[in-house]
Structure formats: structure tokens, C-alpha cells
Amino acid sequence: MKAVGLIVEYNPFHNGHAHHLNSAKELSNADIVIAVMSGNFLQRGEPALVSKWYRANMALQAGVDLVFELPYIFATQKAENFANGAVSILDAAGCDFLCFGSENGDIHDFYNTLEFMEERNETYQENIKKHIKTGVSYPKAQALSFEELKSPQGLVDLSKPNNILGYHYLKAINSLKSSMAPLTVKRKNADYHDEHFASERIASATSIRKALFSTNEQEIGIDQFIPQTTNALLTDYYRQFGIFHQWENYYPFLQFLLLQANPNELREIYEVEEGIENRLIKTAMESNSFREFMEKVKTKRYTWTRLQRICLHILTNTKKIQMTSLEQASYLRLLGMTENGKEYLNKMKAHLGLPLISKLSSYKNEDILPDIKASRIYACVLPNHLKVKSFEEEFKQPPIYLK
Known part of the structure; x- marks a missing residue:
């Protein structure tokens, strides 16, 4: 079968x-x-x-x-x-x-992109670090870095969310040495x-x-x-x-956790980096809803998605060591x-x-x-x-x- x-x-x-x-x-x-x-x-x-x-x-x-x-x-x-x-x-x-x-819709373009990126991975990663230092988000840094590689025709646009996932699916298949054929x-x-x-x-x-x-x-x-x-x-x-279910239902729990949190404890939570813990605590003190909280805490570097994930890991008390232990x-x-x-x-x-x-x-x-x-x-x-x-x-x- x-x-x-x-x-x-x-x-x-x-x-x-x-x-x-x-x-x-x-x-x-x-x-x-x-x-x-x-x-x-x-x-x-x-x-x-x-x-x-x-x-x-x-x-x-x-x-x-x-x-x-x-x-x-x-x-x-x-x-x-x-x-x-x-x-x-x-x-x-x-x-x-x-x-x-x-x-994109063309599997050959994904294969071409995988080969292209493997040959230029070192330059790509260096460019990502360079852009992150300017204060942009990680996804934005990735997109800018990809643009700078001056890619030829026949590659997928890695600024699109499903193209990005598809590219990583092919990478994972290669890494696992799986015989699965991607479509x-x-x-x-x-x-x-x-x-x-x-x-x-x-x-x-x-x-x-x-x-x-x-x-x-x-x-x-x-x-x-x-x-x-x-x-x-x-x-x-x-x-x-x-x-x-939506985030507004869970905001009272998140707000409680942030209001009683010690910044040192928050730094142990997965994806909490660069002093964002202090901004989260301060914003929780002045926000009556999850949307208000997110709009106030969002910065150029931290996308809405990344902030939601941080909030989720705080809600579930998920530590860095738990999320990096399994590949x-x-x-x-x-x-x-x-x-x-x-x-x-x-x-x-x-x-x-x-x-x-x-x-x-x-x-x-x-x-x-x-x-x-x-x-x-x-x-x-x-x-x-x-x-x-x-x-x-x-x-x-x-x-x-x-x-």
C-alpha cells in the first residue's frame, strides 16, 4: 500500500x-x-x-x-x-x-533552490546576522539575505510562508536520508x-x-x-x-504569569532573548486585552508570530532546554x-x-x-x-x- x-x-x-x-x-x-x-x-x-x-x-x-x-x-x-x-x-x-x-507549485524549483542554497549557505548565514544587527526580524533578515544572493531564475521565492516550509521539508528529507519523494x-x-x-x-x-x-x-x-x-x-x-479558542481567552492567565514573574525566571523560557522579558512584564501591567498587549509590545525585530510563540511558551512554562533537546x-x-x-x-x-x-x-x-x-x-x-x-x-x- x-x-x-x-x-x-x-x-x-x-x-x-x-x-x-x-x-x-x-x-x-x-x-x-x-x-x-x-x-x-x-x-x-x-x-x-x-x-x-x-x-x-x-x-x-x-x-x-x-x-x-x-x-x-x-x-x-x-x-x-x-x-x-x-x-x-x-x-x-x-x-x-x-x-x-x-x-510556487513546481517541485523542480524547490530542488534547484535547495542545491543553490547549500552551495551558498555560509554567505547566506553571514548576511542574516548582518541584517539582524540592524534591528530587523529574523524572517525579514532571511528574505533580505536571500535577495542579496542574486539568485537565478527557476528558484522559489523564500519570502513566501508555504515556500519556506516546502524548502525546509526538502532539507529535512535530505537530512534524514529519507526515500520519501516530495510533491x-x-x-x-x-x-x-x-x-x-x-x-x-x-x-x-x-x-x-x-x-x-x-x-x-x-x-x-x-x-x-x-x-x-x-x-x-x-x-x-x-x-x-x-x-x-483564541488568545483573548488565555490572556488573563498570561497576564497573571507575567505580573508575578521574575525577569531571571523568564529568561529561561524558550525564545525569550535580548531583554524582551522586561518589556513583556511592563506591557502586561498596562494592557487590558491580548491585542492591546501585542500592539504595545511589538517591535521591528519581534514579529507578531514570534511574540505569540514567546507568550505561548510562557503560558506553558516551556524552557529552552526542553525545546532544543530533540531534532x-x-x-x-x-x-x-x-x-x-x-x-x-x-x-x-x-x-x-x-x-x-x-x-x-x-x-x-x-x-x-x-x-x-x-x-x-x-x-x-x-x-x-x-x-x-x-x-x-x-x-x-x-x-x-x-x-
């Missing part, structure tokens, strides 16, 4: 994701679709709209056969670390292909960060979330941008829990499967490259502790009786089985 792997967040699953999924099946001619999906917190340092279990269910309902969780220590990192963790999971799961969406699908209509609907059927997850959080939600409507199964699961989640995943946490996926696992069980976790209570390795902690914190904004239920669910919930 040939398997194609996808690296996803599905926050939430929408028509653009369905296009990617169907294209991956068509390009690879695979029998099985395996998704590695971020857990309850995402790469941009924000909480997922709904829990990983609901998002895994969205994936299964849409045609994914197996969903594995991307651990917190990879899911909430910059592109290179995110890619290393995700690719290592798909490789261990036996994927023959990795299919990703990109602004790419050109993104349709909506850009990754679009806040407004770009077409009648395709919209970014950002614009969909904005509509869900809007006071005029009923007037805007998102039905045309998401499958009916996603719509049903979003409706069910809100009916059960009374919430779609590859050490387990396969199964969140859900179809009948087809179950058959694949039964055939592959003896050949998987990492331990398979189907129920957390049976796994004792300490590598899983950041995921447990993240799930507990994610649940802290729920009503009390549901909060306790959610704490227990993390240990007792078996993988979703879609027959």
Missing part, C-alpha cells in the same frame, strides 16, 4: 485543504493518506480554534486515513524545526510521498494570511477564523468555504463547549484512523520507525510531557465540569475510528 503524507494544522479544515488533499491523492496515486497534524497549539503560537480531536475528525471525514499528532516541541517552532519534526513522523510512518502546498501543489486563490475572502469557494483559514470571531458572523457566513462535515463539527464543538520526533501519537488506515497500520506495525501510541496512559516516556501540559492548559478556558473531563480525555481517549 503506497502512502502519501501531508503536514497540516486544519484550523479549521476548509475547501483549500480539500483541494490539497485530493491533489495529493491524484499526484501520488497513493492508497493511503497520512496527515501529521499540530496539536492544540500551532506554529504561529496561537491556540487552535477547536481541539485536536475535533480537527482530526475533520481530516478523517474529508478523506485522510491516519492522523498523527505533531508534538508541541515541533508544532510551535520556526519553519526548520517544525519541518524536521513533521518529516521525521511521516518517514517513520512509512510514507512514500510528501505532498505540500506552496505559492507540491500550487495554492489556490487565498494567501496564507489573507483576512478577507478571496473567492466564492476558497478562503484562508485566517479569514474563516476572523469570520467566526466576528460579531456579524451570521451576516458573513462561512458555509461556502468549508465542507459540511467541518461545519457540523464546528457547530457541535461550540454547542458542547461554548467557545472557539526528530520520538513517537507516533495516533489521533484517528479510517478502516483503510487501520488496515495499513496492521500491515506496517512491525516496520514503523518509532513507537506507536494509541492510548497515552500506556506510554511512559518523558518526551510526551510537553504535549500533556499543553493539552491541560488548552482546556483551562473551558467551563469547570468540561475542564476536568478534558484533562481525563487526554489520557483515556482512544484514537477516533471512522468506519
